[in-house]
Amino acid sequence: MNQNSIAVDVENVVKRYDSVTALHGVSMDIREGEFFTLLGPSGCGKTTLLRCIAGFEDVTEGAIRLRGEDIAPLPPHRRPVNTVFQQYALFPHMTVLENVSFGLRRRGWIEMDAEARAREVLELVQLKDFAQRRPGQLSGGQQQRVALARALAPNPEVLLLDEPLSALDLKLRQAVRVELKQIQRETGIAFVFVTHDQEEALTMSDRIAVMSEGYVQQIGTPRDIYEAPLNRFVADFIGETNLLDVEVAAVSEGMAEVFLPGGLALRCPAAASxxxxxxxxxxxxxxxxxxxxxAETLPATVTDHVYLGTDIHLHARLVDGEPILVRMQNSESSGIPERGSELGLRFEAGAARLLVD
Structure with a gap:
């Protein structure tokens, strides 16, 4: 499947609820066979956009096309997409096999074909030996995979996932997301995944759309989003970062000359505008x-350090009182500076980036 071709094209989509605008002219393209994540805090519009693609919400303005076809007139059950929700909504009185084949039978599949397809997708999600169990006999992670199998059974062109891992505990969530990414690769189906969890987005996605207050702030690969955020919101929301107030002397051709607290001069990449x-x-x-x-380092005073096992967080203050965090890898050779000690900080080449609000 050609990953450069477009599976879902979202063009200038606006969604209003009376006087409240949930989506402000959102545009993006989701490619065939890619794992695309809508990431942002609660209320940013990511689930609203997913529901618009699924057909559970009408768009106020704009268009959504699936493989070039405008799907706005199509009701949810006629759209070649399927959705996995936070709540798996499995039928407790049915077996796993019956749960997975139920939707196929409703679509008119004959019993034999529906059961064969259900067994096929259960093998894909590594649950073929659980076909005769009921949902109450399964763990949370297994139930999640049953819901995924049910959604995959009709072979949708696009699979929509609305925070499907949120009900799982941390270790299980980490294990299931590896499986989910592997299943996406094996099926070649475009997955559109909604989450507020930055680690999920970074570890699973081919590309990420970061959203805030109904606007798309940035779209890019996980590395692009993390290493080259376009603005302060993206930098602060994705992982941990130090946001330092600086004096900008000049900006030219994507590079900036800045002065840090204490007078240290630095040349660094600058975000557009x-x-x-x-x-x-x-x-x-x-x-x-x-x-x-x-003379070549940024002076700072250590205020605290936190031992986290794999690494050590060193808290310090600059000469103007601004806090700064340094993450040190934990090793036998790591010397932890004492509280109150003075030291010099160095930024790796290209590590600092001038942002816009």
Missing amino acids: AVAGRGHLSVRPERISIGPKS
Whole structure:
């Protein structure tokens, strides 16, 4: 399947509920065979957009096309998409096999073909040995996979997933998301996945659309989103970052000359539309190293350190009182500076980025 062709085309979609606008001219394309994630905090519009694609909500303005066809006139049951919800809604009185084949029988499949297809997808989700069990005899992760199998059974052109892992505990959620990504690769179906969990988005997605208050803030690969955020919201929402107030001397051809607290000058990449004046510098904690103070380092005073097993979080303050976080890998050679000690901070090349609000 050609991943460069478009499975879902969302064009200038607006969704209003009376005086409230949930989506403001949202546009994006979702490619064939990709794992595409809608990421953002509660109320950002990601689930509303998913429901518009599924047909559970009408769009106020704009268009949604599936493989080039406008699907606005089609009711949900006639759209070649399926949805996996947060609540799996399995029939407790039916076996796993009956749950998965139920939708196929409702679509007019004969019993033999529906059962054969149900067994096929149960093998795909590694539940073929559980076909005769009932949902109450399954773990949360197994129930989630039954719901996934049921949605995959009709072989939809696009699969929509509305935070399907939110009910699982942390370790199970981590295991299931690996399985989910593998299933997506094996089927070649475009998955549109809604989550507020940044780690889920980064580990599973081919591309991510970060949303806030009904607007798309940025679309890109996980690495693009994390390493090169377009604005302060994206940098702050995706992972941890230090946002430092700086004086911007000049911006030219995507690079900026900035002065940090203490007077240290730095040349760094700049987000589009960044201008001279006051600005915000984003630096990820793991891209900062510590050493003795010098003319080439940013002076800081250690205020605390937190042991987290795999790494150590070093909290410090700059000369203007601004806090800064450094993430150090835990190893035998790691020397943890004492509280109150003074040190110099170095940013890795390309680690700092000037942002816009």
